[in-house]
Amino acid sequence: MQRINITERANWRDYAEEVGFDFHTFDGEPYWDETAYYQFSLQQIEEDLEAPTEELHQMVMDMVGDITRSEEMLTQLNIPRDYWSYVWNSWNSGEPHLYGRMDLVYDGTGPAKLLELNYDTPTSLFETGFFQWVWLEDQIRNGVLPGRADQFNSLQDKIEQAFIQLELPTPFYFTSVRDNAEDRGTVNYLMDIAAQAGKNVRYIALEDIGVIGDAKDGSQQFVDMDGEPIRGLFKLYPWEFMVQEEFARAVTDGNTQMVEPAWKMLLSNKGILPLLWARYPDHPNLLPAFFETASSEPMAAGWVRKPLFSREGANVDLITTGGEQISAAGPYADGRYIRQALHALPKFRDEYRNADAYTMIGSWVVGDSAAGICIREDATLITKDSSRFLPHIILD
């Protein structure tokens, strides 16, 4: 695993905007960054990333049924009691899921370690499945990279296959928060792939979803702007928010098939990390993790504290083995926490900026197969929404 400098494609920003990637730069700071790429060997990809991703995924899926039946674990994960049976039903009726991403720390040697699961609302999908793929094609065509260079990235193929196989209500709706370009970009990409898979797709802004019917007799139903029922809905909006909001009851009343399904609530939650560690202690791809309680000692060096529900590194605190404390601010300080042993992100040298870069790998799962990776870099040990996205190649 190496970090290699490369010249940016001349007109990539224009091209990005043409294909709807209008969040390539955030507040003047690059988000998409092609001043360098990461290079892996095929063995690193297959043995250290692909196989562990599928194994971790299987371990997690094996636990879901048990969690849905355990009052203790549901409580530990902060799943509201009113939704326990809904979550149980969604798992037991086999409600299908589409995709997820696990974040790994890996430096090219030794087993990758699982940092967290993003199995409900993962983004960076378009950047991974489309934009970095096109980058590789372009750079091969430009003669900058050799023709045998490959990429661990079957994301679009696998999502298209998943949409072909999934039995979804027609039309099938996609929703995201109205004023979020990144979420909208992700949803547009998924809609595009679904359309290519032959699905009849519609978009509705989250705020525009309507409800008809009566909460008292459980007859509520989601409707679109024309008052037509929404029977199938992909939502890029976290379950833990939805269940706290005004229309939460309509989800359980109605017959809308949700993607991701409700059981994904259990897997977008840092509480899965201590549960995994308890079941698979000393697994090479896991880090020790525990729920923080009122009687927990102050956090020691070499540990990380994460809220159960937090996104993009928000409200994460860590103390390095050297005793240095690093914290990320955020809006998630209102819930419970877990602690996870620190396995620091590897440090690479960013020549272009003459700075250090800490690197995290996101590993995608579509259905139940590993489907590619994406790489994020930050100037600190905590990867955030402002962290840069870099492409990668496989070359031996």
Add this chain to the structure above:
Amino acid sequence: MKRSKKAALVLTVPVATLLIAGCEKEVQGMVYSNPDECSAGGWNSTEQCEADFAAAKALHPQVAPKYVNKQECEADFGEGKCETAPQQTASGGSFFMPMMMGYLAGQMMNRGGANTQQPGGANMQQPTAAGAGSSVPTQPLYKSRDDRNTFRTATNRPVAKGVGPVSFKPSQVQPQAGRLVRRGGFGQQAATRSSFGS
């Protein structure tokens, strides 16, 4: 090869709402903002215009969509375009509904019908004398905030871009008891948390 065979985009634009297609025969009606406009149009008698308007007005509180607060209603129909509905909530509170912006006269007078130009001539059904052959109740029409030119039924079916004769499938304009639609029940946390994807 460990990458996708292709990565391609085909749409990236929202799919337009489609009208329900069918092989049902089209019928005709007239759209007016008010009975004066109807009388001036000369298609119907003043009495018929007044009678249709009254019938639509009477149906209006029954079929108009209802909202639990004025704000939600105005979000769909525009500021100042909503009124208090006669119905009350179980706890004695008010419902709100859009104001009637026009009406569809389902019963065509024969003197008007004979001159009416209709798109898709093959499907044309000649309007007959008042009442006969008409399967569409006269009803109120509304205009949404984001599409000020289009007259819509209470169930939000677009009927016409302006006044005058229209043709439509009867099933698209069957009035139903007004449903209470609530919106905006998701996304509250979006105000306090900046990022939703992960």
